[in-house]
Amino acid sequence: xxxxxxxxxxxxLAGNVTYETQQGLPEKVIQFGEGNFLRAFVNWxxxxxxxxxxxxxxxxxxxxxxxxxxxxxxxxxxxxTVVLRGIExxxxxxxxxxxxxxxxxxxxxxxxxxxxxxxxxxxxxVVISNTTEAGIAHLEERxxxxxTPTSFPAKLTALLYHxxxxxxxxxxxxxxxxxxxxxxxxxxxxxxxxxxxxxxxQMPADFLNWVDEHNQxxxxxxxxxxxxxxxxxxxxxxxxxxxxxxxxxxxxxxxxWAIDAPKEVATAIPFDKAGLNVKWGDITPFRNVxxxxxxxxxxxxxxxxxxxxxxxxxxxxEDETLSAFIQRGMLHEIYPxxxxxxxxxxxxxxxxxxRFLNPYNKHYLKDIALSSVYxxxxxxxxxxxxxxxxxxxxxxxxxxxxxxxxxxxxxVREEGNDLIGIRGEVEYAIRDNQEAIKALKDAWQKYDGxxxxxxxxxxxxxxxxxxxxxxxxxxxxxxxxxATFLIxxxxxxxxxxxxxxxxxxxxxx
Numbered sequence: 001x002x003x004x005x006x007x008x009x010x011x012x013l014a015g016n017v018t019y020e021t022q023q024g025l026p027e028k029v030i031q032f033g034e035g036n037f038l039r040a041f042v043n044w045x046x047x048x049x050x051x052x053x054x055x056x057x058x059x060x061x062x063x064x065x066x067x068x069x070x071x072x073x074x075x076x077x078x079x080x081t082v083v084l085r086g087i088e089x090x091x092x093x094x095x096x097x098x099x100x101x102x103x104x105x106x107x108x109x110x111x112x113x114x115x116x117x118x119x120x121x122x123x124x125x126v127v128i129s130n131t132t133e134a135g136i137a138h139l140e141e142r143x144x145x146x147x148t149p150t151s152f153p154a155k156l157t158a159l160l161y162h163x164x165x166x167x168x169x170x171x172x173x174x175x176x177x178x179x180x181x182x183x184x185x186x187x188x189x190x191x192x193x194x195x196x197x198x199x200x201x202q203m204p205a206d207f208l209n210w211v212d213e214h215n216q217x218x219x220x221x222x223x224x225x226x227x228x229x230x231x232x233x234x235x236x237x238x239x240x241x242x243x244x245x246x247x248x249x250x251x252x253x254x255x256x257w258a259i260d261a262p263k264e265v266a267t268a269i270p271f272d273k274a275g276l277n278v279k280w281g282d283i284t285p286f287r288n289v290x291x292x293x294x295x296x297x298x299x300x301x302x303x304x305x306x307x308x309x310x311x312x313x314x315x316x317x318e319d320e321t322l323s324a325f326i327q328r329g330m331l332h333e334i335y336p337x338x339x340x341x342x343x344x345x346x347x348x349x350x351x352x353x354x355r356f357l358n359p360y361n362k363h364y365l366k367d368i369a370l371s372s373v374y375x376x377x378x379x380x381x382x383x384x385x386x387x388x389x390x391x392x393x394x395x396x397x398x399x400x401x402x403x404x405x406x407x408x409x410x411x412v413r414e415e416g417n418d419l420i421g422i423r424g425e426v427e428y429a430i431r432d433n434q435e436a437i438k439a440l441k442d443a444w445q446k447y448d449g450x451x452x453x454x455x456x457x458x459x460x461x462x463x464x465x466x467x468x469x470x471x472x473x474x475x476x477x478x479x480x481x482x483a484t485f486l487i488x489x490x491x492x493x494x495x496x497x498x499x500x501x502x503x504x505x506x507x508x509x
Contacts, residue, residue, distance in 0.1 A: 028057030078102030174214030329397030
C-alpha cells in the first residue's frame, strides 16, 4: 500500500477522502509543537483558510523537545490525515481530509541555524505553540549564541532577538504569538517570561521595548477532543483511506478557539471568515463555560468512574448510575455557578452531552486523570465554593468526586518518580505535579485502616495550601463529608458507593 507523501497517486485514494494540495505558498507560521492536537486543530484550520484563499500561508513545525515526530513529518512531506467523527446537532458526522498546510519540520536541537534563518524571513507573521501546560514556565539557563536553548520560552526569546537584530528593530517585524497551552492567561504569562529572560540575558533595552510594544502575545482558549493516532484500528483506517499514514489523527467535529487579540490580528488571520468557530475578543466567558461545564465533568468522572470500572467517557455515559452521577453534578451543581446567559449555557451543555456520547472517540479516563489534583483545583473547586456560597450547603456530587480523587490517588507503591495505584488487580500510574505527589504520598502513609486515619488523610491533603492555594479545611463540613465518603469507598468499593450516593440524591428530590 502506498505511503502518504507528495508522490502519492491520487487515484489510490478512497472516495471518502478529501485532498487539496497547497504548494507554492510562503511559510508564514512557526509552530512549536507537532503533536496530534495542533495538527487536528490549528493546522486543520489554517488548511481550511488556505482552501478558501483567506490566508495563503504554510506552517513550519518545530519539535519542542529532543525526541519527536519531525523525521516522520518530513518523510510524509508534511501531509497527514485528519479524521473527524462524532455527533453534531444530532447527526452523525464523518470527514476524512488530507491536511497540506505544513511545509516542513525542524528539529532545533540538530538544525538550530535553520530555525534562526526562518525567524529572519520577512514572510513569517505568526508563532503558535502547544508545549503542554508545563511548557510555559521560567527555567534558569544561559544564553549562548548559536546554541539551542532548553525551554520553549527561551527558544522563543532567542528567535525574537535574532529577528530584532536582523530587521534592525523595525516595528513591522513584530510577530503575532498565539499559545495554545491550557493555562490561564497563557499569552500574558509567556510574554512575562520572555521579557524576564531577555533581562536576565542582559539583552539591550531596545529589544525589550520592541518585544513589549511591537509583538502581540494573545491569550487563548482551545477546545476540541483529539484522541490522536488510532493504534487499535490501524488496518481499518488503511483500508478506509486507501494509503498508509503514520500521522493520522482522529478528533471530534466540535471545535472552539477563543483568542483575545486586536482587530488587526483578526483581519490578518481570518479564521472566522472561513466559517470556523473562532471567537475574537475577551475569552473569559468562554473559559468559564468550557472549564466548568466540559472540563469539570471530565475531572469528576476520571477518578470516580475509573475506580467504578469504566475505562472511557462513552462507557460512563452508557452506564445508568455513572451517567446519573455526572449529569446530576453538571446540571444541578456546576450549571448554577456559571455566570452567563442561560441560553448559551443550555446550548453548551447539549453539545457537551453529544461529545461525551461520541461513539468514535475512545477518550480514556486514565488520560483525563493525568494531573488530576491540579485539574480538580482549577476545574471543580471554584464550582464547589460558589455552590456553597449560593446554596449554603455542599454540592454532593462534587464533594463525592473529591473523595474519589483521594481514593484514586492512594498509592500502593512507588516506581521512579511515579506513585502507583491499583484498581482490582490492575495497577495504574499516578502522575501529578511534585507538590501534589508529595502531599498524597505523605498523607496516605498515615492511613492504617482505621476510620480516624482516613480523617487524618483527608485533613492533611485538604489543608495543604501549596496544593490548593488555600486551606480547604476552612470550608464548613467539607473535611467531615469527604472523609465519610472516602471511608465508604474504601470499605465498600467505588461502584457500590457511587450507587448509594446517586440513589440518596434521587430519593431526596
